[in-house]
Amino acid sequence: MAKHALLPRKMINFFMLGLCALGAGAAILVVCLMLGYIMVQGLSFINLDFIISPSVGPGQQGGGMRDEIIGTLVLVGLGSLIAVPLGMLTGVFLSEFGSPRVASAVRFAADVLAGVPSIVIGVFAYIVIVSPMKSYSAFSAGIALAIIMVPVVARTTEESMRLVPLSLREAALALGITRWRSVIFVAIPGALTGIVAGIMLGVARIAGETAPLLFTALGSNFPFDDLMRPISALPLQIYRYAMSPDGNWQEQAWAGAFLLVMLVLVISLVVRWMSRKRRT
């Protein structure tokens, strides 16, 4: 064996390993810096008052984002209510029932939809819903967010349904169980943790969306009372407050950003925990 050839190979190996470590380090550094900065800033401004009291005008002290938090919950809830059944059905269709040609067309459409910039979806919702109804509304924002969420749910549902082994579907069929029953009682339960993870990723995605809300929810200074009226939301208010010269508002923008980041972070952690549990 050529012993001499080993040294350069080891060096190349070491060099490549260093490059990989550098890349990974850079990615982690960015996340840590961003999270750290938001946490340090946000934690110093967040308090109970921020969560339970309504917003105050410029120049005033105190106040919070109660209505914005409720607004975001309403919008995310509405979006999920529409997107979860639609996305799940699409995912089940893609993995179980679509003929290869139809399925690949639908899959392509879903991928394109997932890649559409969210502001374009906002404009679309404005043209199709806001404009004819002559009013900005929570409803139109919910639709816009649902459009963003559907491909996420559909594709993760499809992926996790595909992970259910063929052997289990065959086992069900060989027991004289009909196709659709085997899908409902064997394939979907087997894929459930993956589907739930997909839904949560979708929720995390739409919870922070701002652009489509500019064209649909608009924002509001009043508590939420009507789906057909404008509604305020956390990201919208963060945007407004962060842009304003008012010191109190800027502090609240930090606190809002912190809340939003924590929400996404917690969801991501739960999803990780769930998928780890699934593997074992």
Add this chain to the structure above:
Amino acid sequence: MESFINTELSSRKSLNDSDYILQVEELNAFYGSFRAVKNVNMSIPARAVTAIIGPSGCGKSTLLRCFNRMHEVAHGARVEGRVMFDDNNIYATGTDPVRIRCHIGMVFQKPNPFPTMSVLDNVVAGRRLSSLWTKRSEMEELAEKCLRQAALWDEVKDKLKQSGASLSGGQQQRLCIARALAVQPEIILMDEPCSALDPIATLKIEDLMRTLTEEYTIVVVTHNMQQAGRVSDMTAFMLMSDDRAGELVEYDTTQRVFTNPKDKRTEDYITGRFG
């Protein structure tokens, strides 16, 4: 037809024509345009074990899957020819494959209990998932009966609520057999049921096959010749022909196939000259 009894393995009742439960006529199986099984004709006796042996890729699993219309589950797969079951062609137009599979069950190579279900739910899955409503006590009774038949009851009676995936490989396979029995089929097709199991678990399954012939007909695919010799009454030997389609080379009592094969190729395979 006295000659059909395998006297060495079991001295049981003699067979006549009406004892054939499955009659395969001119069966061809395709994957797309590729023919995997060519012109198979064979009659499978009731309440006996029929083994299908042959080297890998000779189409024995494909042939087995044609017997309960599982072949067509694969995309682009189709079947030509006839399989007569109780004087009805299971491939006749209008025949519901779901119905056929209730009469002709299947056990697969790799144990595949439903991981999301308990041991008990696994056993009664076939019944529960194809009816709108089932009575709990009835299901428990059925589960016990089938687990006893599958010689698994004593090992799992305290674990009925545990996940089916928590059992050992051999237990899982017997669970799958119990699950197939719970649908109350007449025939059970087994596709290399022991190839993922250790020798002791294998022995248990083989014993089980013998006992099950009191009530059921068993067709088993195996690449283990010794296994075919140990458990089966009839043996079919398959081989890939020149056009890569599987052919039935010889089909006779196990005793004759193993001691006095008619075909040279069978003899070569049995004596270990290839395969």
